Amino acid sequence: QVQLVESGGGVVQAGGSLRLSCAASGPTFRAYGVGWFRQAPGTEREFVAAIVWDGTSTGYADSVKGRFTISRDNAKNTAYLQMSSLKYEDTAIYYCAAVPMVYGIAKIDARYDFWGQGTQVTVSS
Numbered sequence: 360q361v362q363l364v365e366s367g368g369g370v371v372q373a374g375g376s377l378r379l380s381c382a383a384s385g386p387t388f389r390a391y392g393v394g395w396f397r398q399a400p401g402t403e404r405e406f407v408a409a410i411v412w413d414g415t416s417t418g419y420a421d422s423v424k425g426r427f428t429i430s431r432d433n434a435k436n437t438a439y440l441q442m443s444s445l446k447y448e449d450t451a452i453y454y455c456a457a458v459p460m461v462y463g464i465a466k467i468d469a470r471y472d473f474w475g476q477g478t479q480v481t482v483s484s
Contacts, residue, residue: 361385361457361473368453368478371445375482379440381455381475389413392458393431393438396468397451397480406466407453408440418464423449447484452477 367379381393394409408419408429417429426445431438438455456471465471 363475365475365478368480370481376443381438383436388436394456395440397453399451409464412460445482450482
């Protein structure tokens with residue numbers, strides 16, 4: 360069992376930066392990859408970024424490639440999403456999730472076993 364808690368959301372102007380954190384509890388965090396997803400009002404949840412269990416491989420949605428960076432620190436049981444050059448269309452609730460390591464870079468939300476409660480990111484234009 361893995362429990363996830365996101366933090367770091369807030370309101371930022373377009374062009375600004377935010378860093379989201381995803382704190383995990385439980386001894387098995389290292390056995391899971393981590394993904395970030397987001398959902399804007401009236402839209403479906405979409406994949407943003409993912410990182411494998413040991414941090415050696417990452418993947419990104421085309422819409423955030425070059426602007427967002429996912430990372431993790433297994434010693435701290437925490438994953439991060441550094442967001443830069445934020446755009447109005449990045450406004451959404453951001454969720455972190457844990458996926459069994461066997462799936463590698465998983466872009467399908469159905470493969471994720473555990474989810475956080477989400478953190479709101481609002482980008483003002």
